[in-house]
Amino acid sequence: MKKEVTKIVLAGEGGQGIQTIAKVLSTALVSAGYFVSYIPQFGPEQRGTPSVSFIQFSKSEITYPKFDTADIVMVLRRRAINTIMSYIGANTQVLFDSSTIARQKFSINNSKIFAIPATKLAEEQFGNKNQNILALGVLAKNFLDYPENAMWEIISSQLGKKFAKNPDLAIKAKAAFDFAYNFQLETKKFSKPEYDTCEEIIVKKNSDRLAVIIPKYCKGCGICIEKCPVQALSFGKTLGVYGTPTPDIDIEKCITCGNCFRFCPDSAIKVSPTQK
Amino acid sequence: MKQFITGNEAVVLGAIEGGAEMFFGYPITPATEILEGWINTASEDKSLKYLQAEDEIASGFATIGAILAGKKAFTATAGVGNVLMQDPISMAENERLPFVGIIAQRGGPSTGTVIYSQQEVNLTALGGNGDGLRIVYSASNVAECYDLSAKIFSTAWKYNFPTFMLTDGYLGKQKITTQLNKPIRPFPARKILKEDPENPTHIRNCFGSEPEFAKVLQRNISDYKYLIDKVAESENYKVSGATDIILAHGSVASAARSAIDDLRADGVKAGLVRPITLRPLDTKAIRSQIKNAQRVYVIESAFEQFARLLVYVVPELASKMIKVFKPAVGFTPEEITTLIKTQNKHR
Amino acid sequence: MKLPDEKFGMPACFNVKSKPSLFCPGCGESMILKHLGAVIDNEKIQSKITLAIDIGCTLLSWDYYNFDIIQTHHGRSVPTAVGYKMARDKRIVIALMGDGGAYAIGLQSLLHAAFRNDPILAIVINNTEYSMTGGQMAPTSLPDEITSTSPLGKNASIFGPAFHGPELVRQIANPKAFIARSSVSNPIMMETIITKALKNQITNKSFSMVEILSICPTNWKMNAAESFEFLAKLEKVYPVGEIIKNKSDKDSKSISE
Numbered sequence: 001m002k003k004e005v006t007k008i009v010l011a012g013e014g015g016q017g018i019q020t021i022a023k024v025l026s027t028a029l030v031s032a033g034y035f036v037s038y039i040p041q042f043g044p045e046q047r048g049t050p051s052v053s054f055i056q057f058s059k060s061e062i063t064y065p066k067f068d069t070a071d072i073v074m075v076l077r078r079r080a081i082n083t084i085m086s087y088i089g090a091n092t093q094v095l096f097d098s099s100t101i102a103r104q105k106f107s108i109n110n111s112k113i114f115a116i117p118a119t120k121l122a123e124e125q126f127g128n129k130n131q132n133i134l135a136l137g138v139l140a141k142n143f144l145d146y147p148e149n150a151m152w153e154i155i156s157s158q159l160g161k162k163f164a165k166n167p168d169l170a171i172k173a174k175a176a177f178d179f180a181y182n183f184q185l186e187t188k189k190f191s192k193p194e195y196d197t198c199e200e201i202i203v204k205k206n207s208d209r210l211a212v213i214i215p216k217y218c219k220g221c222g223i224c225i226e227k228c229p230v231q232a233l234s235f236g237k238t239l240g241v242y243g244t245p246t247p248d249i250d251i252e253k254c255i256t257c258g259n260c261f262r263f264c265p266d267s268a269i270k271v272s273p274t275q276k
Numbered sequence: 277m278k279q280f281i282t283g284n285e286a287v288v289l290g291a292i293e294g295g296a297e298m299f300f301g302y303p304i305t306p307a308t309e310i311l312e313g314w315i316n317t318a319s320e321d322k323s324l325k326y327l328q329a330e331d332e333i334a335s336g337f338a339t340i341g342a343i344l345a346g347k348k349a350f351t352a353t354a355g356v357g358n359v360l361m362q363d364p365i366s367m368a369e370n371e372r373l374p375f376v377g378i379i380a381q382r383g384g385p386s387t388g389t390v391i392y393s394q395q396e397v398n399l400t401a402l403g404g405n406g407d408g409l410r411i412v413y414s415a416s417n418v419a420e421c422y423d424l425s426a427k428i429f430s431t432a433w434k435y436n437f438p439t440f441m442l443t444d445g446y447l448g449k450q451k452i453t454t455q456l457n458k459p460i461r462p463f464p465a466r467k468i469l470k471e472d473p474e475n476p477t478h479i480r481n482c483f484g485s486e487p488e489f490a491k492v493l494q495r496n497i498s499d500y501k502y503l504i505d506k507v508a509e510s511e512n513y514k515v516s517g518a519t520d521i522i523l524a525h526g527s528v529a530s531a532a533r534s535a536i537d538d539l540r541a542d543g544v545k546a547g548l549v550r551p552i553t554l555r556p557l558d559t560k561a562i563r564s565q566i567k568n569a570q571r572v573y574v575i576e577s578a579f580e581q582f583a584r585l586l587v588y589v590v591p592e593l594a595s596k597m598i599k600v601f602k603p604a605v606g607f608t609p610e611e612i613t614t615l616i617k618t619q620n621k622h623r
Numbered sequence: 624m625k626l627p628d629e630k631f632g633m634p635a636c637f638n639v640k641s642k643p644s645l646f647c648p649g650c651g652e653s654m655i656l657k658h659l660g661a662v663i664d665n666e667k668i669q670s671k672i673t674l675a676i677d678i679g680c681t682l683l684s685w686d687y688y689n690f691d692i693i694q695t696h697h698g699r700s701v702p703t704a705v706g707y708k709m710a711r712d713k714r715i716v717i718a719l720m721g722d723g724g725a726y727a728i729g730l731q732s733l734l735h736a737a738f739r740n741d742p743i744l745a746i747v748i749n750n751t752e753y754s755m756t757g758g759q760m761a762p763t764s765l766p767d768e769i770t771s772t773s774p775l776g777k778n779a780s781i782f783g784p785a786f787h788g789p790e791l792v793r794q795i796a797n798p799k800a801f802i803a804r805s806s807v808s809n810p811i812m813m814e815t816i817i818t819k820a821l822k823n824q825i826t827n828k829s830f831s832m833v834e835i836l837s838i839c840p841t842n843w844k845m846n847a848a849e850s851f852e853f854l855a856k857l858e859k860v861y862p863v864g865e866i867i868k869n870k871s872d873k874d875s876k877s878i879s880e
Binding site for chain 1: 624625626631632633634637642643644645646647648649650651652653654657682683755807810811840846847848851
């Protein structure tokens with residue numbers, strides 16, 4: 001008799017909370033009485049590469065952590081697609097973030113491809129840390145048919161420490177989860193991501209200085225903002241290489257002190273005096 | 277030329293013939309005289325460099341550093357030093373560096389005895405956290421210490437795998453009258469780090485994913501398979517018409533050779549098959565020589581180390597061989613003679 | 624608008640194909656690598672540099688620059704660099720490692736290189752923990768510092784207080800060795816110190832060691848502002864500047880002379 005095992009791959013950018021929702025999901029499946037296996041993809045370069053986790057659950061014991069084809073694939077960022085593409089088969093259900101990934105990226109003709117603009121919703125409505133919670137809400141309802149309240153209880157116990165530290169985060173996370181749980185999934189054949197990494201450079205200049213910001217090198221650490229002595233920098237709307245916001249510069253406030261590019265670890269910003 | 281010389285002295289002379297330029301080491305019996313001998317020679321010949329490092333790990337990695345710069349560098353160690361040396365040797369194995377080491381075997385495990393054994397076969401051939409893509413020669417007498425310590429540099433630089441010569445305390449410390457023959461012309465070294473900023477050399481040692489690393493390993497394994505026929509060597513002694521074949525390497529093979537002379541004189545048809553390379557083994561030669569023998573003996577100063585390597589490539593040996601294992605204890609020709617005669621009487 | 628030159632804003636000796644790098648957002652090591660690159664550019668020595676890197680987060684820099692780089696084993700960048708330098712004394716050789724590689728697993732090689740005055744530059748990045756493996760306690764962790772292997776804070780009475788590497792190395796290093804500590808909080812000073820250390824190798828054919836206090840926002844679980852606050856705390860425990868030998872040892876030296 002063939003074992004009935006449901007296989008799930010969750011993928012996104014490191015720091016997006018992929019492993020957090022993988023742990024929540026695993027715990028939820030365990031408490032529903034399943035045998036569960038969960039393993040993150042790990043290696044020395046994981047910090048700078050997409051974050052991926054593999055979950056399996058079944059009514060009988062699971063022995064091996066990896067598999068070839070998934071039943072469910074969730075992917076939140078374009079950079080993670082190459083890693084997970086081979087897990088998508090003819091019957092795989094896919095959930096992707098339509099605000100960061102174009103539908104056309106999934107060249108396979110699979111009618112089971114669904115989307116939620118998680119990053120856009122998080123940025124605009126629920127606080128930018130909640131795209132993973134939005135995705136989790138969708139997974140719970142549409143893919144696993146997991147009761148809403150039971151899932152939320154597990155989220156709040158898993159993230160209890162974080163929520164206690166920042167009660168506002170708990171409120172926003174709850175709103176995001178409820179919204180996603182009841183979200184009508186997109187099934188369009190074409191979509192244009194609004195929140196993808198910006199490939200262009202940002203140039204700002206006045207008569208005194210020229211500022212160049214390079215989103216594809218920016219990891220959104222915020223050190224330039226912290227080191228600017230005149231608060232000429234703040235996070236803007238453009239997204240960097242990890243899908244995090246890049247700095248925006250107020251060129252009039254800037255005094256060309258050089259701190260931002262001196263401290264930038266990734267050579268993503270440069271301000272220079274205009275040549276006269 | 278005929279000389280009165282120790283095995284460790286012969287190693288230093290042979291290495292220089294093989295083109296060795298630098299030596300890194302740490303004192304350990306019975307390999308210490310190689311360090312001392314090299315330093316004595318280097319104090320006369322300023323082109324030879326050396327460092328007595330803080331431990332075997334450092335001497336191994338410094339050897340790697342010098343090799344990357346295109347120098348024929350080597351080290352010599354033993355026992356627990358060989359254990360520590362597995363860290364740099366593993367790197368050399370993965371990076372395909374022509375690492376050269378002289379392993380003067382001593383009794384193990386642990387500090388064991390400093391005298392003699394053949395118990396560093398496993399560690400030298402298959403040690404480290406990989407698949408043992410290494411080339412291992414076993415010297416059986418002082419003259420061969422000289423020949424092979426020259427040859428291992430050429431093998432290493434030609435095929436780019438860590439290459440070793442096994443000796444032991446008897447071989448290293450024994451001073452003997454022997455004929456040293458001029459070795460073959462050495463294969464040249466070359467710079468591995470090219471010092472070209474337009475096309476920099478990036479030696480990568482740590483990989484991010486299974487498939488990415490698997491590609492590297494597959495390439496290394498296929499290169500290793502390619503060299504087997506070219507590198508594997510063995511010597512046959514009086515095998516013609518032999519009813520009793522001894523498989524032995526290193527010092528034990530020398531004892532067996534003496535025993536065979538006595539046995540033949542007494543009409544016992546005994547012969548010796550002696551692998552010169554333990555890894556890779558000269559499988560074809562071994563197989564063809566044992567085919568017609570009535571009895572095959574595997575004799576070694578270790579418990580199953582040499583035998584295990586043999587059985588993997590010549591599986592029929594598993595049921596056929598008469599096992600004669602004396603871990604960390606030497607064999608005299610007389611006891612081998614007695615052993616073979618006893619077996620012949622039982623027939 | 625497209626980037627006019629892919630290397631815009633980067634040191635000229637960078638390998639642009641490896642950027643953006645694999646280092647985490649806000650990584651202090653990327654800052655150090657950038658300023659090391661700037662020094663190499665300023666001194667016009669790109670064609671002469673060979674870099675040996677350790678295991679730890681430094682392993683991520685295996686293709687960071689356009690010059691030869693050797694990725695070694697944990698704690699082994701120093702002996703590899705020493706062997707290479709002996710074989711090619713015209714090259715300028717740098718060994719790059721973290722505080723675990725330098726002060727735990729590789730300490731004896733570092734000490735002996737300093738003791739022998741091997742003409743290499745050892746750059747040690749001190750962020751008070753093992754970062755590649757996820758933030759474990761290191762010899763350099765401060766007393767009471769919380770890490771994944773000191774969840775209740777480092778107990779200095781059991782694990783020792785903050786490990787002062789450069790001060791230790793200074794005690795046995797050759798008098799010609801240049802030993803200093805710097806910090807990512809002051810990039811200009813960092814460049815000055817690295818320059819001085821490299822010149823000590825080039826001109827005086829001597830050993831140099833520069834420890835650089837660095838930030839690890841990921842494992843410290845801190846944002847940019849908090850990271851620099853913690854760094855300021857580190858600078859109080861680990862003073863920056865050139866490290867001078869203890870006076871008492873100078874006295875004992877005069878006796879032995």
